[in-house]
Amino acid sequence: MTTDVLIIGSGGAGLSAALSAKEQGADVIVACKSLPNNAQTCMAQGGINASFDINEIDTHISDTLRSSHGLGSEQMTRTMCENSAIAIEWLASIGVPFSLDEKDNLAKRFMGGASQKRTYYAQDYTGLKILHTLYDNCLKNGVIFKNERLLLNLIVQDKTVQGATFLDITTGEIEAIYAKSVVIATGGYSTVYHGFTTNGIGSTGDGIASIIRAGGVASDLEFVQFHPTALKKSSILVSEAARGEGGYLVNSEGERFVNELAPRDEVARAITREINNGKGVFLDLRHLRREKLTELLPQEMKLCRLHEGIDMATELIPIKPAAHYTMGGIEVNDSLETRDIKGCFAVGECSNAHVHGANRLGGNSLLEIIALGRMAGINASKFEPKTTAKNQEQLLKDKHFISGVYNFTNQINFYEKREFLGKILYHNAGVIRNEIGLKGVLAAVRQMQKEFTFMGISDKSKDNNTNLVEFIEFGNTLEVVEMLLVGALHRTESRGAHYREDFNSENETFRSHSMFWKEDGVLCASFEEAK
Amino acid sequence: MIKIKRFDRKKEPNSVTMEYPITEGLNLLALFYKLKSTLDPSLSFTGVCRSGVCGSCSVMVNGKPTLACSYTPKSGDLIEPLDYHPVKRDLIVDKTKALHTLNQAQTWIHKTNNIPRDTQNLHRIERQSNCILCSSCFASCPVMAVNSDFLGPFALTRALRYTTDSLELQPLDTLTAIQQNGVWDCTLCGECTAVCPQGIDPKMDIMNMRSKSVQNGFDDPTLANMSFGFDFTQGF
Ligand SMILES: Cc1cc2nc3c(=O)[nH]c(=O)nc-3n(C[C@H](O)[C@H](O)[C@H](O)COP(=O)(O)OP(=O)(O)OC[C@H]3O[C@@H](n4cnc5c(N)ncnc54)[C@H](O)[C@@H]3O)c2cc1C
Ligand code: SF4
Numbered sequence: 001m002t003t004d005v006l007i008i009g010s011g012g013a014g015l016s017a018a019l020s021a022k023e024q025g026a027d028v029i030v031a032c033k034s035l036p037n038n039a040q041t042c043m044a045q046g047g048i049n050a051s052f053d054i055n056e057i058d059t060h061i062s063d064t065l066r067s068s069h070g071l072g073s074e075q076m077t078r079t080m081c082e083n084s085a086i087a088i089e090w091l092a093s094i095g096v097p098f099s100l101d102e103k104d105n106l107a108k109r110f111m112g113g114a115s116q117k118r119t120y121y122a123q124d125y126t127g128l129k130i131l132h133t134l135y136d137n138c139l140k141n142g143v144i145f146k147n148e149r150l151l152l153n154l155i156v157q158d159k160t161v162q163g164a165t166f167l168d169i170t171t172g173e174i175e176a177i178y179a180k181s182v183v184i185a186t187g188g189y190s191t192v193y194h195g196f197t198t199n200g201i202g203s204t205g206d207g208i209a210s211i212i213r214a215g216g217v218a219s220d221l222e223f224v225q226f227h228p229t230a231l232k233k234s235s236i237l238v239s240e241a242a243r244g245e246g247g248y249l250v251n252s253e254g255e256r257f258v259n260e261l262a263p264r265d266e267v268a269r270a271i272t273r274e275i276n277n278g279k280g281v282f283l284d285l286r287h288l289r290r291e292k293l294t295e296l297l298p299q300e301m302k303l304c305r306l307h308e309g310i311d312m313a314t315e316l317i318p319i320k321p322a323a324h325y326t327m328g329g330i331e332v333n334d335s336l337e338t339r340d341i342k343g344c345f346a347v348g349e350c351s352n353a354h355v356h357g358a359n360r361l362g363g364n365s366l367l368e369i370i371a372l373g374r375m376a377g378i379n380a381s382k383f384e385p386k387t388t389a390k391n392q393e394q395l396l397k398d399k400h401f402i403s404g405v406y407n408f409t410n411q412i413n414f415y416e417k418r419e420f421l422g423k424i425l426y427h428n429a430g431v432i433r434n435e436i437g438l439k440g441v442l443a444a445v446r447q448m449q450k451e452f453t454f455m456g457i458s459d460k461s462k463d464n465n466t467n468l469v470e471f472i473e474f475g476n477t478l479e480v481v482e483m484l485l486v487g488a489l490h491r492t493e494s495r496g497a498h499y500r501e502d503f504n505s506e507n508e509t510f511r512s513h514s515m516f517w518k519e520d521g522v523l524c525a526s527f528e529e530a531k
Numbered sequence: 532m533i534k535i536k537r538f539d540r541k542k543e544p545n546s547v548t549m550e551y552p553i554t555e556g557l558n559l560l561a562l563f564y565k566l567k568s569t570l571d572p573s574l575s576f577t578g579v580c581r582s583g584v585c586g587s588c589s590v591m592v593n594g595k596p597t598l599a600c601s602y603t604p605k606s607g608d609l610i611e612p613l614d615y616h617p618v619k620r621d622l623i624v625d626k627t628k629a630l631h632t633l634n635q636a637q638t639w640i641h642k643t644n645n646i647p648r649d650t651q652n653l654h655r656i657e658r659q660s661n662c663i664l665c666s667s668c669f670a671s672c673p674v675m676a677v678n679s680d681f682l683g684p685f686a687l688t689r690a691l692r693y694t695t696d697s698l699e700l701q702p703l704d705t706l707t708a709i710q711q712n713g714v715w716d717c718t719l720c721g722e723c724t725a726v727c728p729q730g731i732d733p734k735m736d737i738m739n740m741r742s743k744s745v746q747n748g749f750d751d752p753t754l755a756n757m758s759f760g761f762d763f764t765q766g767f
């Protein structure tokens with residue numbers, strides 16, 4: 001199979017790139033591991049940031065850079081903010097039903113960390129409506145979808161991408177899709193914190209792992225944003241609105257212990273300290289009374305009932321912080337091309353375009369996936385490779401690898417390891433970190449890497465094998481987590497979302513990006529000064 | 532215990548119903564994941580967001596299409612794959628054909644006039660655009676049993692959403708696309724409305740699409756051979 005632009009991932013980033021590449025006249029294939037509308041972009045409720053005049057753009061840039069704690073690139077942040085109005089207008093013109101204010105203008109609201117109202121929304125369903133509108137437009141414009149294809153590896157020769165290999169989950173066949181250029185848009189890696197994330201099931205950093213295996217570079221993986229209020233059992237997000245409307249945070253002794261409206265990372269740390277001291281933490285909304293809650297937080301009420309068995313009008317809601325957004329990712333330049341692999345672009349949560357730095361501002365990730373997603377599609381469609389060679393080697397290797405997996409001994413249940421890893425990561429490489437804890441988890445991860453071939457799958461069927469899919473995702477998880485831990489260990493300071501209790505302040509020497517790559521299969525890391 | 536209907540094309544017999552223990556406090560999707568990781572890794576199903584917006588986890592629970600992530604299993608429940616979708620394996624179904632109805636119905640804006648919507652217009656399309664494409668309505672629709680080419684409820688709801696949108700200059704394109712195997716083939720039984728997890732009312736939307744069709748000069752085949760002689764350019 002051959003195309004001009006191959007896009008991997010059907011979230012907001014992938015579909016925006018697909019549409020803009022198509023507008024340039026390119027043939028486009030979008031491959032994703034589930035169905036297009038299943039991408040996690042559908043989960044975003046809050047909204048998307050945009051700025052319409054010079055003054056708004058300037059404050060948007062300065063808010064974003066402040067939140068990035070020295071790691072945001074002024075150039076890229078400017079590019080994103082300056083293109084934000086165009087992004088919203090484009091979305092509105094292709095049909096996204098944004099909410100309106102009483103004057104029929106697009107309605108906007110405040111989000112945490114913003115000094116101006118700039119978050120546009122479509123009811124509680126901003127991400128859902130954006131994603132589905134993009135999908136409808138892809139159908140209209142003849143974008144070809146290859147659904148239920150799991151990215152295995154990039155096909156790279158002479159440091160230039162030629163396409164990628166996939167497991168066709170339905171048939172179990174391994175196939176190659178060749179392309180003049182590739183856009184990776186596979187989303188973030190919060191789900192490596194298995195059991196402790198607000199994200200969906202498949203956010204395992206597959207694209208990042210594939211870049212590392214292909215000789216590319218990833219960066220800043222230690223920066224993970226934790227949302228303070230996720231439901232205790234299921235880690236489902238309870239939106240910030242619950243505190244915004246006047247909800248209290250209390251511990252099991254019934255005491256309030258933090259200003260509920262302080263920035264996300266501060267609140268998350270305060271909650272984690274309570275939990276580490278053996279206390280439970282609860283969101284208390286009872287004083288708002290049923291009538292008001294039904295009107296203000298209907299979705300939240302439903303989710304609490306369903307996932308926690310809790311009636312928030314009469315009961316305390318048990319909560320915990322959970323991994324929510326990953327700032328690190330595939331290192332790209334200002335054209336979104338990946339470092340060291342030509343013709344390969346990365347955009348969205350999988351990438352590190354240096355627009356979020358050490359902490360993301362709410363509403364900026366939806367903006368990034370649209371504004372930069374469109375840019376990635378244009379740049380990818382303009383890329384002309386020197387040759388149109390189709391290297392078969394990677395395909396053969398991956399066929400060999402997958403058939404090998406069927407013969408792995410399966411003496412160790414990787415599901416148990418996945419759960420264990422999620423737990424120790426959360427407790428030692430989560431909201432509050434220290435050297436001993438990080439070293440311990442790193443040792444455990446390296447052990448799991450050694451044991452990988454003793455794990456394996458017990459479902460030996462070829463077609464529709466989700467046991468195999470999850471096993472490959474776990475392999476990617478181990479790859480990504482190793483980088484996350486190495487970064488967190490070597491960053492002996494606290495900055496943005498990365499908090500070390502043994503080095504609890506910002507250190508100017510670390511105003512730099514952690515960089516990760518592999519040489520002869522061995523992980524290498526260094527710091528590179530931020531621009 | 533719950534019963535899950537398993538299906539494997541390569542096994543003989545290819546369909547069996549198996550019993551599994553319930554874990555208190557887990558919704559059905561969480562239970563599937565638990566069973567898969569602790570008891571039987573070959574149990575096959577889909578599920579992504581866990582919170583009712585990605586539309587990937589609908590299954591039949593006691594004959595009714597239901598989002599697994601939003602349902603608390605009860606002893607004796609029978610879980611089966613979605614009706615009217617080819618079964619791939621266990622609870623995984625092939626949604627290709629169902630999703631293709633969106634291409635057939637051309638549910639998008641064909642040509643935009645770039646005049647922003649007003650609140651009134653927005654309210655008329657807001658509920659329809661909450662659709663998560665879970666295909667529950669499709670699986671509940673009795674017409675599928677007799678006419679597998681029927682476009683089905685979610686495509687028709689989406690057709691209403693786009694033809695009603697004041698941004699759309701060419702609503703006739705979508706309207707034309709839903710005359711055959713579309714709005715007139717529905718029996719208005721309301722099954723789709725009863726199962727929609729998003730509170731969407733495809734039956735009502737289909738009724739509205741019928742009036743819209745007639746207003747735009749399409750014949751109502753349920754009133755055999757009666758022509759209303761409307762002008763094609765009127766009505767929007
Ligand atoms: C609960 C929640 C609420 C949020 N609210 C907001 C908000 O209000 N505002 C905001 O700005 N941001 C919000 N975010 C963040 C934002 O939604 C995401 O950062 C953004 O949607 C990511 O989009 P994406 O296109 O990069 O990736 P995704 O939407 O995650 O899409 C990734 C795609 O890649 C595919 N993929 C992954 N791996 C593979 C593979 N191996 N092979 C093939 N395909 C693969 C997936 O199938 C999917 O199609 C929220 C996030 C969550 C979890
Ligand atoms: S109302 Fe029409 S579309 Fe809905 S289930 Fe009944 S026949 Fe199908």
Ligand code: SF4
Pocket residue numbers: 661662663664665666667668669684685688726727728729730731733
């Ligand atoms: S209309 Fe309702 S039931 Fe049908 S696909 Fe959409 S959300 Fe699901």
